[in-house]
Amino acid sequence: MPRVTLETLPDYARFLITAAEGAAGQFPVQRTVRLPGLELVAHLDRGALADALGQAFIEAKGDPRDSRQCRIFIGHPGIDGMPEPASWGDAHFTEHGFAQKLAEAGLRGHHFHDLDFWQIYDPERRVGVQLMRSADAFPPWEPGAPLRAFLHWEYAARGMRLTHAGTLGLDGKGVLLAGAGGAGKSGTVVAGLLNGLDSVGDDYVLIDLDDGVRARPLFSTLKQDPKGFARLGLEGRLGPARPLNWQGKRVFHINEIAPRPVRASLDIFALMVPHVGDSKTSSIVPISRKDAMIALAPSGIAQMPGERESGFRFFSDLTRFLPCYRLSLGTGPNEIAGAVRDFLARGA
Amino acid sequence: MMRPAAAGLNCSGVKNMPLSDVYAVASKDIVFESFDGEAVVLDLSNGKYFGFSDSGSKVWQALSSGVGTEALIQSAAGAAAIDAAALEAFIAQLVELGLLAPSSATPLPSSDDLPAALAAASEPLNVSVHDDLADLIIVDPIHEVEEPLGWPAVKQVS
Numbered sequence: 355m356p357r358v359t360l361e362t363l364p365d366y367a368r369f370l371i372t373a374a375e376g377a378a379g380q381f382p383v384q385r386t387v388r389l390p391g392l393e394l395v396a397h398l399d400r401g402a403l404a405d406a407l408g409q410a411f412i413e414a415k416g417d418p419r420d421s422r423q424c425r426i427f428i429g430h431p432g433i434d435g436m437p438e439p440a441s442w443g444d445a446h447f448t449e450h451g452f453a454q455k456l457a458e459a460g461l462r463g464h465h466f467h468d469l470d471f472w473q474i475y476d477p478e479r480r481v482g483v484q485l486m487r488s489a490d491a492f493p494p495w496e497p498g499a500p501l502r503a504f505l506h507w508e509y510a511a512r513g514m515r516l517t518h519a520g521t522l523g524l525d526g527k528g529v530l531l532a533g534a535g536g537a538g539k540s541g542t543v544v545a546g547l548l549n550g551l552d553s554v555g556d557d558y559v560l561i562d563l564d565d566g567v568r569a570r571p572l573f574s575t576l577k578q579d580p581k582g583f584a585r586l587g588l589e590g591r592l593g594p595a596r597p598l599n600w601q602g603k604r605v606f607h608i609n610e611i612a613p614r615p616v617r618a619s620l621d622i623f624a625l626m627v628p629h630v631g632d633s634k635t636s637s638i639v640p641i642s643r644k645d646a647m648i649a650l651a652p653s654g655i656a657q658m659p660g661e662r663e664s665g666f667r668f669f670s671d672l673t674r675f676l677p678c679y680r681l682s683l684g685t686g687p688n689e690i691a692g693a694v695r696d697f698l699a700r701g702a
Numbered sequence: 703m704m705r706p707a708a709a710g711l712n713c714s715g716v717k718n719m720p721l722s723d724v725y726a727v728a729s730k731d732i733v734f735e736s737f738d739g740e741a742v743v744l745d746l747s748n749g750k751y752f753g754f755s756d757s758g759s760k761v762w763q764a765l766s767s768g769v770g771t772e773a774l775i776q777s778a779a780g781a782a783a784i785d786a787a788a789l790e791a792f793i794a795q796l797v798e799l800g801l802l803a804p805s806s807a808t809p810l811p812s813s814d815d816l817p818a819a820l821a822a823a824s825e826p827l828n829v830s831v832h833d834d835l836a837d838l839i840i841v842d843p844i845h846e847v848e849e850p851l852g853w854p855a856v857k858q859v860s
Binding site: 361420448449450451582610627643644645647651652655656662663670673674 | 731733735737738740741742746747748749751754756793832834
């Protein structure tokens with residue numbers, strides 16, 4: 355099995371792109387996904403990832419003339435012309451060193467050692483490759499937000515950012531909910547949706563800073579652990595039979611619980627950091643921008659390969675644009691949603 | 703999870719370390735931003751974040767921009783939140799954390815408004831480390847003992 359070192363990484367990355375483009379006619383399935391300013395054309399095999407591409411996105415309805423197209427080849431050696439994925443052969447591997455080496459060659463990339471799973475993107479030509487050992491040899495988190503690394507690289511090259519945050523809105527104005535897993539972000543988004551508020555997504559949304567802070571939807575996936583699923587009343591609404599994902603969470607989609615079709619965007623006017631409080635009632639109080647930045651940026655940067663410094667600068671600018679608050683969560687989903695609704699109504 | 707920066711330090715060693723005349727940001731991987739006067743630093747090489755108290759932010763801003771150590775200590779003389787020993791320990795801590803390194807540059811004088819800014823600070827010198835999402839994979843132990851075979855067997859792209 356060939357091995358890739360930091361020295362040979364750029365050559366290997368270009369080799370994968372060349373191989374995939376050469377094998378373009380061999381991929382059994384083509385899927386086109388329309389996202390904000392982007393038409394993503396994926397070439398891949400049948401199976402779980404093809405299904406995920408059909409279910410995991412919220413497609414944009416804007417003017418396609420404003421779109422750019424990117425092509426992603428999702429391959430494995432079972433597709434004619436696609437090579438076996440190489441293993442990492444260097445003693446030392448750091449995410450930052452890996453990303454820097456590729457960036458020097460004008461490329462972006464990610465490698466998941468356990469599966470010899472490679473993702474390589476050329477942002478100038480907007481061509482990417484995801485190479486796996488077999489059609490289903492992808493990390494378990496991939497179907498929930500498929501190809502998110504490629505979207506991260508493509509949008510970052512255009513000054514936008516995939517942001518690890520939830521959103522809630524009213525009449526087109528919204529708040530960004532930031533924080534690491536377990537802080538209550540997802541439960542707050544679901545509670546808001548069930549109580550008539552809008553959202554353009556949980557976990558990952560697309561942010562641009564062109565004219566204030568605007569959030570746009572990308573992924574439709576929502577998740578709750580079984581306890582939260584029951585507490586939010588989702589068993590009665592969606593049925594208890596939802597399978598558990600790799601995190602032991604039940605997966606569902608925003609259009610299953612949203613009060614109306616998902617908006618094309620929300621104008622974000624506040625950054626909110628939820629945390630599980632010790633009171634029955636929710637409260638929203640100002641916090642320092644420093645604390646809000648530390649809640650927002652680490653997970654967004656850690657979960658996205660490469661573009662670390664640009665991410666740090668982007669999230670700094672975003673944080674300076676917005677007033678920042680701590681949302682101490684009460685115990686009842688309806689009460690939490692009411693507190694956020696009142697806040698939105700005052701700000702909207 | 704936030705933890706105080708001193709938790710992992712050898713405090714006696716840090717305190718005994720002689721101070722340099724002047725410091726600089728330790729590497730190009732150390733990047734920082736200020737939010738209403740409070741500094742957040744990111745070490746790009748490992749994904750660790752550092753949040754500074756208000757007095758710590760003023761000290762960081764001065765040292766990272768080349769203000770001499772002696773000038774800083776004199777500027778802090780009237781600051782209630784900062785005593786000299788704590789300031790020296792704090793500087794040594796920033797070096798220990800890999801954020802600052804001794805420099806051979808000519809020390810810069812402190813700005814005219816630094817004494818007032820330090821005197822106005824209400825929080826003690828502090829830097830907190832946020833490393834729960836820092837990189838988990840620094841070294842790949844599977845390949846540590848093997849000679850890399852290298853890639854490729856196919857032609858190189860020029």
